[in-house]
Amino acid sequence: MLKKQSALLKKGSKKVSKKVSPNKKQLPAHHFKVVKVKRGLAGLGLFAGEDIKKGELIIEYIGNILNKEEAEKKTSSQYLFEVSRNKTIDGTPRWNIARYANHSCDGNAESDVKKGRVFVKAIKAIKEGEEIVYDYGEEFVKEYIAPHGCNCSAKKHLYGLQTPSSQSKE
Numbered sequence: 255m256l257k258k259q260s261a262l263l264k265k266g267s268k269k270v271s272k273k274v275s276p277n278k279k280q281l282p283a284h285h286f287k288v289v290k291v292k293r294g295l296a297g298l299g300l301f302a303g304e305d306i307k308k309g310e311l312i313i314e315y316i317g318n319i320l321n322k323e324e325a326e327k328k329t330s331s332q333y334l335f336e337v338s339r340n341k342t343i344d345g346t347p348r349w350n351i352a353r354y355a356n357h358s359c360d361g362n363a364e365s366d367v368k369k370g371r372v373f374v375k376a377i378k379a380i381k382e383g384e385e386i387v388y389d390y391g392e393e394f395v396k397e398y399i400a401p402h403g404c405n406c407s408a409k410k411h412l413y414g415l416q417t418p419s420s421q422s423k424e
């Protein structure tokens with residue numbers, strides 16, 4: 255997997271090192287679009303730093319690679335992304351900027367698994383400054399979001415989720 259990562263880095267650097275004009279922003283590795291981390295609806299969120307077209311890749315979800323056995327020991331982590339039977343990406347490290355993308359029941363992005371890698375991809379046109387959000391999937395939602403309610407801005411929540419205000423008044 256180290257090999258894979260270096261191949262990936264090479265690929266990424268090739269893309270940006272092609273005589274970059276000085277005023278063109280150089281993206282960090284694993285970033286396809288300019289993004290910003292700042293406070294959103296549910297804590298820190300990931301925001302578009304430029305306009306993004308539908309279908310474009312935004313950022314890769316990266317992390318430490320765990321095998322099945324290692325992943326089973328880490329059940330408390332919210333950032334595990336199982337990409338195949340024996341490969342799980344533990345996206346807990348803060349250098350995994352993609353982890354800041356919050357859940358939404360009506361997302362403008364999706365997580366796309368391709369050849370053991372995970373990409374956050376736009377499924378709608380996203381304007382600069384908009385928060386990038388995607389559906390985390392039923393399993394995650396039931397375990398981590400349902401207990402305290404969903405903060406997303408969708409008119410109707412998925413998986414029977416409730417907004418926190420209507421769920422409990424304390």
Ligand SMILES: [Zn+2]
Nearest residue numbers: 359404406411
């Ligand atoms: Zn929701």
